[in-house]
Amino acid sequence: MKETGLIKKDEIDTPALLIDLDAFEYNIKLMADFMKDKSAKLRPHYKSYKCPTISHKQINAGAKGITCAKLEEAETLIFAGIRDVLIANEIPNPAKLYRLAGLAHAHPETKITVAADNAENITALSQAASRFGVTLYVLVEVDVGMGRCGVNTPDEVYALSKRIKDSKGLVFEGIQAYEGHLSYDLDIPTSLTEEVKREGVKKMCEKVGAIKDYLEKKGITVNEISGGGTGTYNITGNNTIWTEIQAGSYALMDSVYDRAGLRFKCAMTILTTVMHKRPGMAVTDAGLKVCTIEQGFPAIKGYPHLEIYQELSEEHGPIEDPKDELEYLQKIEYIPSHGCTTVNLHDQFYCVRNNTVEAIWPITARGRSR
């Protein structure tokens, strides 16, 4: 007999983004247990799931605070009661820095940290902080191989950290250094072996370690060194100088991280309906508008031998089905190849356990890219 009010998984309208709560809780605990005796603390990255409910669960399990990439993400975290937020990225536009400082002013209970890699930006940050009479904590970003933002030499980092120290409203907190290039390699997935990763992290530690020594010799204390992703959490999280690990994807995972042999479970799937079936082919109602493919096509849960045929359309998923295993109106699940961007297409998670819906969590920061 059906319990009153219970929504079964197969009653959820499709396409829908699901969280398998058992797998999710397993992942949260596995990471919390790993980090328990490490000198680094966990500060999970919000960009991978954009849902403050998940952030609270990470903090309840021991995370020190949350990392995010954008001011608008930070706003959703702070509005949801998170009290220690790192924007691990530069905020270039001066107008937006006033919005940041205004946020700090309205939330004196919250510690807000932001990255910088440029003297002009630090001046603008200080002006904004001074205008609102607030304190903003600043990490200088060091490029450890992404080739994106950040500076490189000890002298550059020293000049910026000194400038931060001397700027009204700012506190120099340490170094932002994220090794995303060591997380996975899409082109040659097997090339990023544990050994290659360890070697990469070692080089990164030498570079950042030398910078830290240089600054401290010059009298500038480096409180935090923040970085580390899901692909390297166990290496970067286990070295002696990193103080924060920003892994985010571990909570929900995706098929690319799964292929990298991590111990976390794929907790996020896209529920979809077979809307057309003919011999050799099934077509689902889930396409590019609910599932990104820049890291490859999604996997089909429970059918590892089935694949998307040629291309995902905007609203259709054609699946080659040579043995006609799938049926018209059957509900199946995609495991997305890139969780971070797929989450950004959806407004809510349907949280499922034992085939019933236990909760619906809002993806509050969906589309918050400013």
Added chain:
Amino acid sequence: MKETGLIKKDEIDTPALLIDLDAFEYNIKLMADFMKDKSAKLRPHYKSYKCPTISHKQINAGAKGITCAKLEEAETLIFAGIRDVLIANEIPNPAKLYRLAGLAHAHPETKITVAADNAENITALSQAASRFGVTLYVLVEVDVGMGRCGVNTPDEVYALSKRIKDSKGLVFEGIQAYEGHLSYDLDIPTSLTEEVKREGVKKMCEKVGAIKDYLEKKGITVNEISGGGTGTYNITGNNTIWTEIQAGSYALMDSVYDRAGLRFKCAMTILTTVMHKRPGMAVTDAGLKVCTIEQGFPAIKGYPHLEIYQELSEEHGPIEDPKDELEYLQKIEYIPSHGCTTVNLHDQFYCVRNNTVEAIWPITARGRSR
């Protein structure tokens, strides 16, 4: 002197999705002028822009109604006052068919048409329509080369159309046949010459024409044959049997359609700020979370020789800048490679003319994929 209240384009916070109103209005007029003396009528596809304000402008310029792909898109159109809506796609889930029929019941002023390619689905459609005492118009989908949904033989189409005719609450309206495979070819862009397209449309017309003749010999009238995209509007829109052209991308365009040599202008761009500059490289604040890349990297407006370097990150756009033409904090614009999916990442369009913001239009159907 700045006029009071005027927001200049470079004051828009980034990243932001822009419409160049002059280019947009040019595109709307160019298509309307082309369609004026054709036997087919324009029914533009909403999936490409998801903004009812644009739909109203297309209807004001002569479009007969709007095409969309999903029930949730149709809802946003009907709630915004559009009175002739085609869902050019099957709605598989029986529960959602009741939502469709309920929508028709609440909006008796609106003609709603939906596609079907399956007897079971037609039975469920009729049950839902009967339950609400409404009339739903139905097109049978014919596969003209997409290899996705739809049926193929005259007998299959006849069986389904007869079933629709005999079903309570349903009216057989004609055939849905979309030739998206002739719009553009990403792998070999030059392979889809005008001649190849014309040959493809000719074959499609022969297939659908034979089906139409077959049905009419059997006493079933085919009122509408609906299809045609931005890449083939001038061919499909100029044949003798198609009655509706569903082109949607023409209004805003993207870099892939632009390379195909169409006469429409690229009216949609992503405004972004250079957040990091070093010799040879600029990094913008616009990445995968605001710009899709399944059809390639975006072009840089005004800098056709500059390109995204290696990969777009989630929130960063690295641009190789060998002559250091770009400056820190400069605002530049991406022309997305795939407008339809990029629109689906954003909540609003900033509509700009003469470098000032004239309007902000909501992307109401962003994320409406059910």
